[in-house]
Amino acid sequence: MSNPSRATSNRLLSRLSTADSALLEPYLKRVALPLRKQIEAPGRPIKYNYFIESGFASVVTNGNHRNRIEVGIVGREGMTGVAVVLASDRSPHETFMQNAGEGSRIPTADLRRAVQQSDTLRDSLLRYVHAFMIQAAYTAASYGRSRLEERLARWLLMAHDRLDTSELTITHEFLSIMLSARRPSVTEALNLLEKRGHIEIHRGSIAIVDRNSLIRATNGAYGAPEAEFNRLFG
DSSP states (O other), X not given: OOOOOSOOSOHHHHTSOHHHHHHHGGGOEEEEEOTTOEEEOTTSOOOXXXXXXXXXXXXXXXXXXXXXXXXXXXXXXXXXXXXXXXXXXXXXXXXXXXXXXXXXXXXXXXXXXXXXXXXXXXXXXXXXXXHHHHHHHHHHHHHHHSOHHHHHHXXXXXXXXXSSOSEEEOOHHHHHHHTTOOHHHHHHXXXXXXXXTSEEEETTEEEESOHHHHHHHTTTSSSHHHHHHHHHHO
C-alpha cells in the first residue's frame, strides 16, 4: 500500500506523535483532489477520511441546488469525515473540493482501528472536531447577524488561510450558492469590498490586496475559530 512521506503540509497529521503517525502511515495513500470532487455524499457511508494538504473542501447542507448553504471549510489544517471520529458512519451534509489540490486518504475502517489503539490519537482528532464545530457555529452566527459583505470578507479570509496564493479562483455564481445569497447581491458586495481597497476582482478570480483591512471588514466575524485552532494545535 502506498504511504506518504513523513513530511506533510497537513497541520493535523504533522502534529501527531511519532507513535500515532506510525499507526496511520501504512494505510494513508496520497491522492489528487480535483475541483468538485465529491468526498462525502449526504446520508451515505463514509468510505475514506481525507487529510487535505493543498486546496480546500466545502461542507454544505443537504438540499436542492438553490437551497444549499456552506456550513464549513476543510483545508490543510484538518480532515474530512468528522462524523467518523464521533462514532458515526455518515453525515447529512455533502463535502466536495472547492479548490483543487492533493491530500492523503485513509479507509474509514483503518482509521477506526488506529483510534481504538491509541487514546492520544483519538484525543488529537477530537480536538480537531472541536475546532471544526466552533468554525461551523461561527458560520451559522454570521448568517444571522452579519451583513453580506462581512460574511463574504470572512469567507475570502478563510479560503486565503488554506491556500498559498492571494488570488482565489471562484465565480460570483458559486459564491452566491456558498453564501446563500442572490448573485446580484454577491456582485454588489464584491464591488463594495473592491471599492474600499480590500480586494481586486478579475475575470473568474478575486485577489486579496489588503488582508488586515479585510479582517476589519468582517466586523468581528473572523478570528475566534482560527484562534481556537491555534490554541489547540499551535
